[in-house]
Amino acid sequence: MPSDDPPAPVRAITGSVPHITSRDGAAAPVTGRQPFEWPSGGFALSIHIYEDLPAPLLREVRVMRVAGRTQPHPHDDAPDTAAAFERLAGLPEGPERKALRDDLIRVWLPMAERIAVRFRGRGENLEDLYQVAALGLVKAVDHYDPERGHAFEAYAVPTVTGEIKRHFRDHMWTLHVPRRIQDLRNRVRKSAKELAQTTPGRAPTVEEIAEHAQLTTVEVRTGMEALECFSALSLEAEMPGTDGYALGDTLGGPDPAFDAVVDRVAVRPCLEALPERERTILYLRFFAGMTQSRIAQQLGISQMHVSRLLTGCFDRIREEILAEAR
Numbered sequence: 001m002p003s004d005d006p007p008a009p010v011r012a013i014t015g016s017v018p019h020i021t022s023r024d025g026a027a028a029p030v031t032g033r034q035p036f037e038w039p040s041g042g043f044a045l046s047i048h049i050y051e052d053l054p055a056p057l058l059r060e061v062r063v064m065r066v067a068g069r070t071q072p073h074p075h076d077d078a079p080d081t082a083a084a085f086e087r088l089a090g091l092p093e094g095p096e097r098k099a100l101r102d103d104l105i106r107v108w109l110p111m112a113e114r115i116a117v118r119f120r121g122r123g124e125n126l127e128d129l130y131q132v133a134a135l136g137l138v139k140a141v142d143h144y145d146p147e148r149g150h151a152f153e154a155y156a157v158p159t160v161t162g163e164i165k166r167h168f169r170d171h172m173w174t175l176h177v178p179r180r181i182q183d184l185r186n187r188v189r190k191s192a193k194e195l196a197q198t199t200p201g202r203a204p205t206v207e208e209i210a211e212h213a214q215l216t217t218v219e220v221r222t223g224m225e226a227l228e229c230f231s232a233l234s235l236e237a238e239m240p241g242t243d244g245y246a247l248g249d250t251l252g253g254p255d256p257a258f259d260a261v262v263d264r265v266a267v268r269p270c271l272e273a274l275p276e277r278e279r280t281i282l283y284l285r286f287f288a289g290m291t292q293s294r295i296a297q298q299l300g301i302s303q304m305h306v307s308r309l310l311t312g313c314f315d316r317i318r319e320e321i322l323a324e325a326r
Contacts, residue, residue, distance in 0.1 A: 078111065105137060187213045191209045278309055
């Protein structure tokens with residue numbers, strides 16, 4: 001019997017006619033196989049009697065709370081706005097309808113904030129979650145139809161919850177992945193968490209997760225890869241096993257030699273088409289690092305002649321490259 005026993009303790013009496021009675025003397029007979037329920041002080045007793053046993057035995061007594069809950073339901077303070085929603089549905093657009101709509105949003109805002117609190121600790125600021133929940137509440141108020149016969153909270157709770165989940169799906173992923181991959185991630189994470197309780201000391205295998213989640217091993221691996229996409233590691237994060245070596249230090253930068261490779265490939269046919277003397281002058285000037293005076297002295301020509309030959313080579317190569325680009 002639980003600690004919160006009924007105010008009026010009930011005892012079962014067996015005899016020729018099984019019955020139950022309370023201290024105040026009220027009694028009721030119990031016969032047959034069907035359970036007999038008798039409320040007592042905010043509780044209900046469910047009595048099962050089996051007459052085919054050697055003696056009438058009390059087989060099961062279940063004490064069920066039917067009133068006086070010790071912990072209130074999360075929405076026990078829900079305002080009674082049924083009449084206001086019916087009035088809102090009949091009002092035309094205008095200041096009166098807008099004022100009533102704002103009042104409804106205001107009185108239901110605490111419920112939306114309670115839903116937002118459930119999602120704290122997942123990487124989003126609580127104040128931002130309040131804003132998203134309020135947006136979901138506005139949508140719920142605007143689209144709620146009282147003629148369907150459902151209470152507003154039955155429609156608003158999933159609407160607000162869905163808006164918050166949509167916010168996490170669309171705005172909280174550092175690397176955005178398709179919706180199908182996000183669903184795989186959630187199923188894999190849920191299955192891995194449930195299997196971890198049955199496989200102590202080790203992580204569940206891909207095959208075990210696939211069987212539990214009713215997925216293929218390829219889908220499980222895809223979902224596991226997506227687990228790392230929700231948040232990114234900072235470039236300033238220190239690499240494990242290093243002394244202050246950051247992740248950003250491992251990233252390379254643009255190599256200026258790449259442009260030189262492209263230029264050399266483009267100019268090579270033009271250089272091969274030059275006369276031997278012009279090729280020699282270009283080699284001595286740009287690869288051997290010789291001045292025009294030294295080149296002229298080595299070739300037995302004037303420096304002015306070397307300068308004119310270099311200029312002519314440049315113009316010829318430039319024209320050929322531009323012609324190919326066209």
